[in-house]
Amino acid sequence: MSIEKIRDPRDIKHWFGNMEADYIYTLGVAGERFFREIKENAKIFGAKCKKCNIIYVPPRMYCERCFEELEEWIEVGSRGTVYTFTIAYVDENGNHLEKPEIWAFIKINGTEGGFIHKLGEVKAEDVYIGMEVEAVFKEKEQRTGSITDILYFKPIE
Amino acid sequence: MSEKIKEYPGHPLKAEDFKEGKVLTTKWRPNAKYAWSAGIAVSRFLKELKNGRIIARKCNKCGRIMVPPRMFCEWCFKPTDEWVYVKDTGRIITYSISYISAERGRLEKPMVVAVIEIDGASKNMGILHKVEGVDIEEAKDGKLFGMRVKAVWKPPEEREGAITDILYFKPLEEEG
Numbered sequence: 233m234s235i236e237k238i239r240d241p242r243d244i245k246h247w248f249g250n251m252e253a254d255y256i257y258t259l260g261v262a263g264e265r266f267f268r269e270i271k272e273n274a275k276i277f278g279a280k281c282k283k284c285n286i287i288y289v290p291p292r293m294y295c296e297r298c299f300e301e302l303e304e305w306i307e308v309g310s311r312g313t314v315y316t317f318t319i320a321y322v323d324e325n326g327n328h329l330e331k332p333e334i335w336a337f338i339k340i341n342g343t344e345g346g347f348i349h350k351l352g353e354v355k356a357e358d359v360y361i362g363m364e365v366e367a368v369f370k371e372k373e374q375r376t377g378s379i380t381d382i383l384y385f386k387p388i389e
Numbered sequence: 390m391s392e393k394i395k396e397y398p399g400h401p402l403k404a405e406d407f408k409e410g411k412v413l414t415t416k417w418r419p420n421a422k423y424a425w426s427a428g429i430a431v432s433r434f435l436k437e438l439k440n441g442r443i444i445a446r447k448c449n450k451c452g453r454i455m456v457p458p459r460m461f462c463e464w465c466f467k468p469t470d471e472w473v474y475v476k477d478t479g480r481i482i483t484y485s486i487s488y489i490s491a492e493r494g495r496l497e498k499p500m501v502v503a504v505i506e507i508d509g510a511s512k513n514m515g516i517l518h519k520v521e522g523v524d525i526e527e528a529k530d531g532k533l534f535g536m537r538v539k540a541v542w543k544p545p546e547e548r549e550g551a552i553t554d555i556l557y558f559k560p561l562e563e564e565g
Contacts, residue, residue, distance in 0.1 A: 238426070242424070245435050247425050248423070251422075259414075
């Protein structure tokens, strides 16, 4: 006798479930301070390594190059440059987006690093690598201490 | 802690720090859905429980009658051959006293969970289930090993094709 293959788990006795693998993520010392500054003051901070003369954004506790502890925090402004970008037609759950979104890696001017964020107030066809952009923050009472406290980056006229 | 390490590095957080919002956090529930199927053998086993019967699977090479049933003999490396009904009586081959429920709550009254070697199946072939109607003090003294037991079934209309169609096993009153 051969064993018949079951291809659909619903053909035989089955259960559906959803693993409740909930978690709470904390930001760490540098992340905490970085997002506090965004929440309270709508300011973006970096951490400077005096030895390597590099400003890390988002800030780190230690320099990745020389392992020196970073103690100097510097406000880096809210302007940056589009380093690379893509146009998304689906959201994070794979659902079709009525209005496509432009996602870019934005390098904060004068620093090493930056973040992935949305671009706003611009048409997809007008975006280019090297475009100068600046952060648009939510109103203070709506800010929660998250990267979404920045609504998007918009081109600088 | 050791001679060298007097204090762990890092920044310990307390539950209150989260409750009072002292630290920024991100909460998330991953969308970790799954479908689990019982397989051919266990699906039949569960279906038969609904009928108030225990079914096993036999390998004609080694002659073992296996319960819960399986479609493949792990001794002979070949598919098993036939379905065999076994009895709903058996013998406790091992057991434990549990003070925690299946939902990990504390139990007021401890329960006995046992592996019951089913009559008609091969040696050491059995299912794990609750045992009721036994004395906990006797259980603590290890007196349940080898005890003869019988399944207590749910009423037929309440059965749903699950191992819980057997409510528990109870001591078997021997005839004569």
